[in-house]
Amino acid sequence: MNEEYLRIEQNHDHIKIVSLGEWTLYHEPQIFRALKKIIPDKKIIWDLSGIKSFDSSGVMLFSTYFEQFKKRCEVEIVGYTPKQERMYLLLQKNRATESIPIRHENFFERIGKNTAASYNEFVQYLEFSGHVVSAFLYYLKYPKNFRYKEIIYHIRLSGMNAILIIALTSFLVGLVISYQSAVQLAKFGADLFIVDMASISITRELGPLVTAIVIAGRSGSAYTAQIGAMKITEEISAMRTMGFDPFYFLVLPRVIALMIALPLLIFLADMIGIFGSMFAAGLELNISYAQFIDRLQEVLEAKHFWIGIIKGPFFAVLIAMIGCFRGFQVTNDTESIGAQTTASVVNSIFFVIACDAIFSVILTEWDI
């Protein structure tokens, strides 16, 4: 602030403005404040010879005020260099009266837009599912076109590589279930019923659900991000032009791989979940492993186990299709990858739980 950019001399018949120092971006506000104080009531002589350096914002500031003063009184500019003049002319040529359009949406417009967008998305999802089904039927008709390599690759990526995390989660779930119910069951002296409770709930519900949720978070999101990134870099367009249908090359291998991998992972989750509850029962209720397994063979009917496994492919289709669909929904900007990945995980977890609920209702109605 201690530097001077503008000196104003009030003479009897004119005002003399002397510009000094650096007329640049960083000093613009100070110059602006000084200029605002000038009341153009007499002829103005504006001396630019004291300017040490300038940039486009300095020249623009000058030209704004030059025009303002010109409307009110006579203005004479002295002491300018040819460079300053050329800069002035260059900027003047590009001065636009038009303003940059700002897009505004009110509340109702947003609601309308979002509703229409959701509806469109739904229609597109149906279209997408149709595509996947028809591609699948084509596969069945010409099984030699099966992309075994990709399928195996995706089984490894989203199945085998998930073994550790699924084992750990289901062990903890089994342990917690057992631990929590042990206290309650001990009150009734019904210690051994912990086997019934834990084994049936784990094989029927918790095993499949925990596995599906972990896979939705782990592989579903990865599918969206992979396909989304491929869409931004136009890899998908490139595939299309070469005659590689992305449904055969990207979507179906992922869907089929997950349909194979998920039931296997559920089996693993069942085993380890039951082991977790056995471990907790041993600690808390002093039920020996032999006793636990004896009881397990008595109470755990095979149907409970099969129901859990059967859910696997259904969950897999939901997760893989939503993941891939969301990937294709990515538009040409980086932000949409994030938005679509979030949507992919949220949607697939929701639909997995909804699907599980439908299973429960149907199976209860059928008394299974």
Place this chain on the structure above:
Amino acid sequence: MKKIIEVKDLVTQFGETVIHDGVCLHIDEGEIYGILGESGSGKSLLMKEMIMLLAPTSGEITVLGSRLSQIDYNEAQMLRQQWGVLFQFGALFTSLTVAENIELQLKEYTHIDLKMRNEIIKTKISMVGLPVRAGGLYPSELSGGMIKRAALARALAMDPKLLFLDEPISGLDPIGARNFDSLIKELRDLLGITVVMITHDLESIYSTVDRFSVLADKRVVAEGNLENVLQSDHPFIEKFFKNDYVEKRLDQRVGRNVQ
């Protein structure tokens, strides 16, 4: 003349692969300096090292008097405000409109009021040859050439002393490209900025670039103005400049100087 950038004995190495092996060059104040070379000769890497996106394996780069190997955080931040960079593919922020992209640094680093800021943005948009209403569009709504222009407007937003351009002409139509060249020249003449550009465009090399260096065989094989470079008999220079197409153009332009 004051040296704006000086590169000394620069070595860049990734594992076993050596990209630069003893690159030396200097760029003077107020000149338009071109960097030329085959694909894979490390032009973009050299620029990345100049703008502190990549640290060289060894050697020293001095930009605007700061030695990049010993620069501290604050000095680096100061330096970053003094240059503008145009990336090859624009690198506009996709979540912001063109106007917001240009405004970003102005808003962050200066105290200019909204009205004046708007004027500056509008002028910059128009200067690079875009219609003002393009300011309200998002990068995903622009064509490739428009993205280039918008990115140049962003690079020019702060009136930088030093401008880095990575293949500024590629993706523009020939007329747009010549306008681009003349705008760069005009800005250099008026504001005394220094321009460093990676280019393959012969027309730009003839008409716009003052001096340039040719990268090949991991080092600078020729440096200077067109005549100096043409005296070299390095295979790449032979291939690039001494073919029928180029010689015809040369006769038209510098004609007698070549012989």
